[in-house]
Amino acid sequence: MEMKDMVIISVDDHISxxxxxxxxxxxxxxxxxxxxxxxxxxxKDVWHYQGQTFASVALNAxxxxxxxxxGMEPTSLDQLREGVYDVHERVKDMxxxxxxxxxxxxxxxxxxxxxxxxxxxxxxxxxHISAYNDWHIDEWCGAYPGRFIPCAILPTWDMAATIxxxxxxxxxxxxxxxxxxxxxxxxxxxxxxxxxxxxxxxxNDLDMTICLHIGGGNPAxxxxxxxxxxxxxxxxxxxxxxxxxxxLQLEALHTFPDMRIALSEGSIGWVPYFTERADFSxxxxxxxxxxxFQNLKPSEMFxxxxxxxxxxxxxxxxxxxxxxxxxxxxxxxYPHSDTLWPEVPEHLWPxxxxxxxxxxxxxxxxxxxxxxxxxxxxxxRREELTVGALREKAKAAGVDxxxxxxxxxxxxxxxxxxxxxxxxxxxxxxxxxxxxxxxDA
Amino acid sequence: MEMKDMVIISVDDHISxxxxxxxxxxxxxxxxxxxxxxxxxxxKDVWHYQGQTFASVALNAxxxxxxxxxGMEPTSLDQLREGVYDVHERVKDMxxxxxxxxxxxxxxxxxxxxxxxxxxxxxxxxxHISAYNDWHIDEWCGAYPGRFIPCAILPTWDMAATIxxxxxxxxxxxxxxxxxxxxxxxxxxxxxxxxxxxxxxxxNDLDMTICLHIGGGNPAxxxxxxxxxxxxxxxxxxxxxxxxxxxLQLEALHTFPDMRIALSEGSIGWVPYFTERADFSxxxxxxxxxxxFQNLKPSEMFxxxxxxxxxxxxxxxxxxxxxxxxxxxxxxxYPHSDTLWPEVPEHLWPxxxxxxxxxxxxxxxxxxxxxxxxxxxxxxRREELTVGALREKAKAAGVDxxxxxxxxxxxxxxxxxxxxxxxxxxxxxxxxxxxxxxxDA
Numbered sequence: 001m002e003m004k005d006m007v008i009i010s011v012d013d014h015i016s017x018x019x020x021x022x023x024x025x026x027x028x029x030x031x032x033x034x035x036x037x038x039x040x041x042x043x044k045d046v047w048h049y050q051g052q053t054f055a056s057v058a059l060n061a062x063x064x065x066x067x068x069x070x071g072m073e074p075t076s077l078d079q080l081r082e083g084v085y086d087v088h089e090r091v092k093d094m095x096x097x098x099x100x101x102x103x104x105x106x107x108x109x110x111x112x113x114x115x116x117x118x119x120x121x122x123x124x125x126x127x128h129i130s131a132y133n134d135w136h137i138d139e140w141c142g143a144y145p146g147r148f149i150p151c152a153i154l155p156t157w158d159m160a161a162t163i164x165x166x167x168x169x170x171x172x173x174x175x176x177x178x179x180x181x182x183x184x185x186x187x188x189x190x191x192x193x194x195x196x197x198x199x200x201x202x203x204n205d206l207d208m209t210i211c212l213h214i215g216g217g218n219p220a221x222x223x224x225x226x227x228x229x230x231x232x233x234x235x236x237x238x239x240x241x242x243x244x245x246x247x248l249q250l251e252a253l254h255t256f257p258d259m260r261i262a263l264s265e266g267s268i269g270w271v272p273y274f275t276e277r278a279d280f281s282x283x284x285x286x287x288x289x290x291x292x293f294q295n296l297k298p299s300e301m302f303x304x305x306x307x308x309x310x311x312x313x314x315x316x317x318x319x320x321x322x323x324x325x326x327x328x329x330x331x332x333x334y335p336h337s338d339t340l341w342p343e344v345p346e347h348l349w350p351x352x353x354x355x356x357x358x359x360x361x362x363x364x365x366x367x368x369x370x371x372x373x374x375x376x377x378x379x380x381r382r383e384e385l386t387v388g389a390l391r392e393k394a395k396a397a398g399v400d401x402x403x404x405x406x407x408x409x410x411x412x413x414x415x416x417x418x419x420x421x422x423x424x425x426x427x428x429x430x431x432x433x434x435x436x437x438x439x440d441a
Numbered sequence: 442m443e444m445k446d447m448v449i450i451s452v453d454d455h456i457s458x459x460x461x462x463x464x465x466x467x468x469x470x471x472x473x474x475x476x477x478x479x480x481x482x483x484x485k486d487v488w489h490y491q492g493q494t495f496a497s498v499a500l501n502a503x504x505x506x507x508x509x510x511x512g513m514e515p516t517s518l519d520q521l522r523e524g525v526y527d528v529h530e531r532v533k534d535m536x537x538x539x540x541x542x543x544x545x546x547x548x549x550x551x552x553x554x555x556x557x558x559x560x561x562x563x564x565x566x567x568x569h570i571s572a573y574n575d576w577h578i579d580e581w582c583g584a585y586p587g588r589f590i591p592c593a594i595l596p597t598w599d600m601a602a603t604i605x606x607x608x609x610x611x612x613x614x615x616x617x618x619x620x621x622x623x624x625x626x627x628x629x630x631x632x633x634x635x636x637x638x639x640x641x642x643x644x645n646d647l648d649m650t651i652c653l654h655i656g657g658g659n660p661a662x663x664x665x666x667x668x669x670x671x672x673x674x675x676x677x678x679x680x681x682x683x684x685x686x687x688x689l690q691l692e693a694l695h696t697f698p699d700m701r702i703a704l705s706e707g708s709i710g711w712v713p714y715f716t717e718r719a720d721f722s723x724x725x726x727x728x729x730x731x732x733x734f735q736n737l738k739p740s741e742m743f744x745x746x747x748x749x750x751x752x753x754x755x756x757x758x759x760x761x762x763x764x765x766x767x768x769x770x771x772x773x774x775y776p777h778s779d780t781l782w783p784e785v786p787e788h789l790w791p792x793x794x795x796x797x798x799x800x801x802x803x804x805x806x807x808x809x810x811x812x813x814x815x816x817x818x819x820x821x822r823r824e825e826l827t828v829g830a831l832r833e834k835a836k837a838a839g840v841d842x843x844x845x846x847x848x849x850x851x852x853x854x855x856x857x858x859x860x861x862x863x864x865x866x867x868x869x870x871x872x873x874x875x876x877x878x879x880x881d882a
Binding site: 066067068069070181182184189190191192193218221222223224225226227228229230231232233234235237238241242243245246248249267268269270272273274276277278280281282284285286287288289290291292293298312313314315316319322337338417418419420421 | 507623682689726
């Protein structure tokens with residue numbers, strides 16, 4: 001195999017939704033009360049919903065910018081590449097990057113619907129979640145069958161509504177849902193509580209896959225407000241380990257041996273240590289803890305149930321025998337700052353070309369297909385979805401990937417020479433998300 | 442080399458101090474007001490100090506028990522192996538385990554003196570820290586020169602007193618200090634604050650080593666009170682990564698290229714991922730963050746300043762080229778539940794015997810000697826400190842290592858069949874540490 005022969009499915013990208021997202025999926029009162037994207041007095045796009053405001057764009061949606069203009073500042077759609085909010089432009093950006101298919105998380109309600117736990121009218125929120133899912137599944141993913149893995153969100157504060165929505169999106173052909181990795185952060189019972197039993201059963205009965213995306217519940221720890229932001233950024237993916245450890249102890253994994261959980265944006269290089277340590281702890285503590293792991297080891301359970309997802313992880317890919325070649329999937333993270341767009345193939349290939357063709361196929365797309373019950377080859381022949389074929393198409397379409405300056409200035413003052421801190425970013429974030437933060441306080 | 446030829450230095454063990462620890466180091470009022478170890482109405486040993494009570498023994502000091510009696514329950518010295526609090530018995534336990542030398546953290550004031558940040562009379566606490574250090578350095582470590590690496594604690598709430606104590610213990614031959622990995626958890630300024638500048642300078646001028654032990658500041662995250670305790674136990678060591686990421690950004694590392702920081706009980710298998718990720722984040726963000734890493738990479742800085750310490754870490758030891766063979770040291774964690782006493786050589790040898798003799802020497806003792814400025818060979822010839830030689834000595838002394846039942850019952854009720862949770866342990870801990878917890882609330 002050569003670089004151009006890879007078929008790449010990315011299991012983690014993002015959308016900043018366009019202002020007209022609800023118009024084809026709601027009418028009357030429900031449309032009137034849906035989130036509205038409005039420019040504020042500073043020219044920032046802000047979603048208004050149930051008396052609250054949400055930042056309009058995925059913070060850090062910096063794809064296509066010069067590195068000097070990275071940061072938390074893009075705050076309106078016109079500062080972003082069109083592919084961030086327009087599916088037709090998105091597909092072109094996938095083509096030029098050699099990405100055959102993509103799973104997209106939303107922004108308006110957060111990766112896992114987290115923002116809706118704070119709004120006052122939960123019935124209304126349930127209606128708008130369904131409309132979001134309809135837009136996401138039918139309008140965004142439906143525009144290019146075989147190019148997108150649909151991923152729904154759920155009104156998890158209402159278990160009956162959650163089960164109903166699971167069935168509804170399943171009937172529409174959506175086999176993946178995104179929920180918070182730690183619902184106690186949203187005031188709900190923990191994942192070990194009987195509250196979630198109907199959810200686990202329905203996910204199993206409907207053969208669906210659960211995505212736990214970093215930042216969807218547990219805050220990624222940062223030591224202090226004076227901690228340089230690079231310290232915080234670099235430990236964010238690995239923070240999913242606490243959720244992984246929690247979910248690994250779930251009783252439902254013993255009840256439902258086919259349950260599938262993707263640790264979205266969790267990265268992979270720490271996984272061999274994590275599972276070795278879980279086995280070690282179990283071997284020494286299972287005698288007094290009433291552990292569920294008396295015969296099966298935690299590491300075996302981890303391989304049976306968890307998909308590990310990476311953006312750029314050379315060390316992890318040197319050690320796939322400790323992770324499982326059936327447990328690893330690629331992700332692009334377009335349009336966030338980690339994304340290697342438009343040069344994903346150039347970065348990915350050197351980190352996997354020591355593997356066999358069969359292993360490369362699994363990691364680039366085969367595992368994604370199996371874990372997410374998704375088959376692009378129902379719509380395309382393999383040779384149409386390779387890096388080489390997609391880039392030929394992009395070339396013919398004239399996709400421009402040159403860095404675009406959209407901000408015109410550094411996000412921080414010129415005179416500022418100390419490193420940007422976690423506190424700086426928290427303050428910036430709070431300016432964007434005033435109502436949201438006030439509600440939290 | 443064979444297993445019996447290893448010389449093992451452990452850079453992380455623990456002491457539960459005996460009741461008479463202060464009597465040779467204080468007199469009069471200072472002795473009268475020192476912590477007192479008293480049995481409570483339930484037969485538990487509790488330290489009383491400045492109106493507060495502290496659990497007497499390192500919770501989880503379970504060495505030498507049957508696995509069935511592990512847990513958080515040992516609460517008095519008579520439930521423990523004598524080696525936990527008696528230095529003469531400790532040296533026998535080291536001998537039988539083939540451990541040549543050991544760095545011990547204290548319990549009465551916490552690994553890093555954390556408990557003293559809550560007591561009302563800080564001047565008095567400063568006096569008692571000095572007495573603790575005198576006992577630790579002169580009486581415990583001094584009893585067997587060449588067998589212990591002394592490690593002092595500091596009154597970090599008072600920078601002048603901290604600098605004075607650093608100089609005082611340095612004059613006594615102590616070259617290592619233990620502080621909280623995140624002083625903001627104790628109400629002090631962050632490590633990036635100018636408050637700490639005199640400390641970094643003194644540590645550099647005195648050529649001392651800083652230990653950051655897990656649990657000394659940042660709480661190890663656990664998802665919920667219903668999370669089985671095994672989930673929490675297994676992620677505790679890796680939680681040091683947040684401190685590592687924070688300290689890696691420290692300006693003082695650029696000012697003092699010889700500063701040495703040990704990540705005590707942090708383990709090693711996650712480190713290659715961590716440093717690769719730090720470089721990746723830096724490469725994409727340094728243009729807008731005023732990063733201190735413009736030329737030097739974070740991974741290079743990490744190797745220059747951080748010692749990584751492991752108990753049982755086969756995967757990490759397969760990958761030492763990514764960590765640095767000069768950056769890894771062994772730890773035994775006697776008497777805590779992770780300890781592999783009395784079979785450390787049997788567990789350690791298979792995980793390192795693929796390495797060269799020179800690498801094995803570095804990891805088993807050479808790195809510990811260099812990072813902690815400690816030289817047991819001033820007191821013993823190498824052939825006196827090997828696993829084989831020490832075990833011969835223990836055999837002659839008749840050290841008994843057979844598991845001792847000291848509790849007589851399971852820590853949890855017989856009828857309880859669900860896994861022990863984080864909440865169960867928190868409740869148990871709060872019963873032991875009533876005053877401490879009330880003070881926190």
